[in-house]
Amino acid sequence: MPTLRQLIPDAAAVAVMDPADLAGFVLEALLTLDASDRGNWNRRNFCAQASRDYSDDVYHNGPDGLVSEACAVAWSWLEANWLICRHPEQDNDWYIPTKRGKELRGRAGVRRLVEAAQLPDHFLHDAFVADVRPLFLQSRCDLAVFEAFHRLEIGIRDAASLGNDLIGTKLAARAFNPDDGPLTDAATEGGVRQALMNLMCGALGSYKNPQSHRHVGLDAQEAREMILMASHLLKIVDARRRK
Secondary structure, eight states: OOOHHHHSOOHHHHHHSOHHHHHHHHHHHHHTOOGGGGGGGBHHHHHHHHHHHTTTSTTOOOTTSHHHHHHHHHHHHHHHTTSEEEOTTOOTTBEEEOHHHHHHTTHHHHHHHHHHHHSOGGGSOHHHHHHTHHHHHTTOHHHHHHHHHHHHHHHHHHHHTOOTTOOHHHHHHHHTOTTTOTTOOTTSOHHHHHHHHHHHHHHHHHHSSGGGSSSSSOOHHHHHHHHHHHHHHHHHHHHHOOO
């Protein structure tokens, strides 16, 4: 079975690692324990063993040092996210894996869990849940952003009953034209109508195509922000949809 040190050789890396990232490694180490090592399903035992394993590292700071503290924080993260729980028949700090923890298994599964929490489906337009969010969770960020703004373009065309001859910024400009656009709100002030048209045009012009992003190879944070923007704009489109 791999120990935590075999998974992460450097004690300094353990001490500064994000709790969720370290938790994935801790879960992986726990789930590979054999029968002779079941004592490490005790929080105190696991943290103490991890500290001893790094004892020849110059960074090591004793049984109550930074390695042990980092492991305790990661353990708490696992418990807070229902990947481990207290043993129902034991006292003190004895734990068992939950069904969810067994399914995730380790660092890769925990990373997927964290990424899913970064883009909850209840934050998104319904059209994004089936087609955009899965791409984001697969780390296909550029494609997820493209699909989000493509869905926005489709939504504008359908809501405004415009033809396929208009695409991108031309489509948004026609649909939200502040004077006679089918999706403009004549009851609002002219500057507001103009601003909404500019917002729709700018979003499609800037983010619809991967080549239009500030750089291709988006990270998850950038992609999430763009997807949430597209989702918000599509909700505006729905609100303007003619009955």
